Amino acid sequence: MTRSRLARLNSARRTLQPLLIGAAHAFSFSDGPLPAWILPYVQVLTLSFLALWVWRARSARSAAFSGLLFGAGNFMLGLYWIYFSLHTYGGMPPAMAVAAVVLMGLGLAIFSSLACGLAWHLARNHLGLGHPGGDTSLPGSRFAPFLFGVALWASCWMLFEWLRGTLFTGFPWLNVGYGHVDGPLSGWAPVLGVYGLAWLAAFVAGAIALLVKSQRSPSETPAAMTVVCALALLAAGVGLGQIRWSHPAGDPIMVRLVQGNIPQAIKFDPAHLQNGIDAYLYMASLAPKDNSLPPAVIILPETVMPVFQNRLSLQTWARWVDVAVQRNATIIMGVPLNTSPDGRQHYTNSVIAFNGQTTPEALHRGQTSFRYDKHHLVPFGEFIPPGFRWFVDAMNIPLGDFDRGRQGQSPFRLAGQHIAPNICYEDVFGEEIIQAVRPGPDNQPGASLLVNVSNLAWFGESWALQQHLQISRLRALETARPMLRATNTGMSAAIDTDGTVRAVLADHQMGVLDVEVQGTQGLTPYVRWGNWPIMALGLVIAALGFATRHRPVKSGPAPANG
Secondary structure (H helix, E strand, C coil): CCHHHHHHHHHHHHHHHHHHHHHHHHHHHCCCCCCHHHHHHHHHHHHHHHHHHHHHCCCHHHHHHHHHHHHHHHHHHHCCCHHHHHHHCCCCCHHHHHHHHHHHHHHHHHHHHHHHHHHHHHHHHHHCCCCCCCCCCCCCCCHHHHHHHHHHHHHHHHHHHHHHCCHHHCCCCCCHHHHHCCCHHHHHHHHHHHHHHHHHHHHHHHHHHHHHHCCCCCCHHHHHHHHHHHHHHHHHHHHHCCCCCCEECCCCEEEEEEECCCCHHHHCCCCCHHHHHHHHHHHHCCCCCCCCCCCCEEECCCCCCCCCHHHCCHHHHHHHHHHHHHHCCEEEEEEEEEECCCCCCEEEEEEEEECCCCCHHHHHHCCCCEEEECCCCCECCCECCCCCHHHHHCCCCCCCCCCCCCCCCCCEEECCEEEEEEEHHHHHCHHHHHHHHCCCHHHCCCCCEEEEEECHHHHCCCHHHHHHHHHHHHHHHHHCCCEEEEECCCCCEEECCCCCEEEECCCCCCEEEEEEECCEECCCHHHHHCCHHHHHHHHHHHHHHHHHCCCCCCCCCCCCCC
């Protein structure tokens, strides 16, 4: 084999390996096709490969390139389901939809690329990176620089995860922390939140990679001590998982979750619109399996009413009031609202609650005692970013330009509980969800129950449904609050305060789930302080890394195997 051909093969291998391992990393964010118990280990193992490539890189540019390829594989596979919303339901040409998914994956991969490049640059002298042979060559007694170097890697990774979840309204989907809902690190979630889990997962992965890199060299012992520190963090997570961060509030209540499984292809079709509404009316009105346990609250998904409330007849709203009377229950549903409280038309993606005392006229006007307007809107799907009208015009997405709801909306006080709704991917933003859990003005109690209403029919029978369920499970862990999910096609579920799915409806099937739920009160450390502690830790470590990046480090003997 000629030298030039060997060089080409090595180049292809260096390109394909991070891309494929990044794609494997995408399997760690939902139960299926892999079982839930293995997800944390897949996540750490695949991220360890990336950390190893960073440690072996000859330059920050090379490390950043590995991060770009890893991120591209991760996001292009992990978010493949966006294709269905763009093409199957949005009407975008297939080639254009594929290109959009690829470009989105590459755009998100920039964050992992920058994290890897910066980590290499800051940790270079602490870990002896960039030496010939690609192995750490620090003296065996240098445990502190090793520990600090791995902490720099974890901090850079976490900070760029935060940037990805914040810039341009943020897109924190596939944050590495979501791979650890069922693992030993999950006990840290009520303390540090998902970004804390991201820091810890990156630290464990970086420590493992450093040990692999340092084998049969004078650096093996301090690298092993760094792994011991990682194991201590894992053990602490197990211990923290035994703490009860909340206590019961009020009496348990029976709740009905309704999943209509209305296909997205016909949900907004005027010819089928009434059939979808009728299906939800029928399921909401079903008698309970146990007459002694009737549901006090009936929860329906996002946009159960696929048109603005004032375009529906009074007779339709009267039928919903009749269901509330018949079941003696409060109904919570997602509906787009067109109202004009200040003389100007407002269009909002909203959740309303009403009972048998509510009049059809009030519902037709959008005037209910309990209302939540979605605050964190989806770019392109619910609002149009400046300069992208052409992109939205290439799709056929109804209800695509809403007004933003205000922050700090009060929970619904229903059935002895304080219920805080959120809509669709709003529950990806843990720092926003905790605002509803904190005490309100005049020390009014925060939410005792969280409710997510979604319509993920846009994404077909894809991983998106299971990934979103995983995200909701972490929100329950962070807040120590039960999370109820009512979705159109799945996954409708009741989640306990420890993130356990107590009951779930099969996806893409019509059904109702009657479940008893106990609301809770009490504030976790994460609810009290949000992302500030882990952000402060990451920023301090990064600042120290900048301050010491040029500090000379004595070289030890070169590794015996080169």
